[in-house]
Amino acid sequence: MTGPVGRDSRRLEILASVQARYADFDMMAASAVGWDQKYDHIGRGRFEGSLSMVVLNTLQVGRERWKPGIMQRGSAPARCWFVGLPIVAEGTIHVRGRQIASGQPVLAGPCDDIAFTANGHTDLAQAVIPVDQIEHWMQVRRGTPCLDKKYLDRPWKMPEQEIVRRGTALARLLRSLLKGTDGTILPDTLTAIEGQIVDVVLGMVPSTDVAEPLHRRARVAMNLRDMLLGHLEVPVNVSAMCEALGVRERTLAVACVEAFGRPPKAMLLELRLNAVRRALTHPSSERTVTTVASRFGFWHFGEFSSEYKRQFGELPSVTLAKTFGTSHTHVARLH
16 A cells, blocks of 8 residues: 555545455455455354455555454554454454454554454454554544554443444445446545545544533534535535634534534535535536435435435435426436
8 A cells, every 4th residue: 555645635546446255265365455464264164255445545445254264464554553343243353462342443553463363254344544644633633643552452442333333334435435446436525435434433532632612612613614514515524624623523523512403424414415405496407316416425325315315304306306397206217
């Protein structure tokens, strides 16, 4: 994996991708781009595995599945943290000589040998993020200079369903990237997906930040509202909100909930959905739901339709059909 380019001027690119099934564990180990590793098959039964991976010029995201079990020797790309989120783990998981408890992420800092072992059928969503990108995120969001290695010694826990939820979200973002490996993915979409990957992974890091005073939070909330309204077509992530407003994540979240009754990401989603509805009820040259949704940064159209129906009580195609005075079936054909 190449080193990340500058955050302000970088142009995100998909450098490589892998999507394959394996009956040979050595071949599966060798297929991981940028890794120096070997697998040993442990447990009884015929080996079955699969690897999906996308390598950006800033990070890697992937998903591995195998059974019955593997013992890994080797290292991730240099100067990177490895974070794994078990979606399924039918046996125990161990990293560098320690068992990973249920409800814990799999963490490994930059090291020569992750020494990973999974005793049984496992489905693991994973990300590999360079140290300097993590340091930037931690400074902006948490006000601390780095992801302290104490997390390897005293790892935090969270509800097991939260680990599964985050792992599933990471796998969904991976699928979106894999669909764009043919060059059709838009630069803004690629940037948004990358930001969501980092948020899903690093958003687990416990925060010890203290929110700023009430009068300051009120100003932050008003500035946040104006910022979000100005970014409906190119949605920003929480890191960009914190950086632009000069506040930590805790202050941002508390200010938004106090002023608007919802956290920043939920508020931005609702504002974008409102913008889509206005565009569908007052169409210009855009005459399909897909075109309108894409303009406001929605690339996963199944999720978009579900969120739209949840907010407005009808599918977006129904809204557009009402506008044109046509049937829902006719509009669906226009997608």
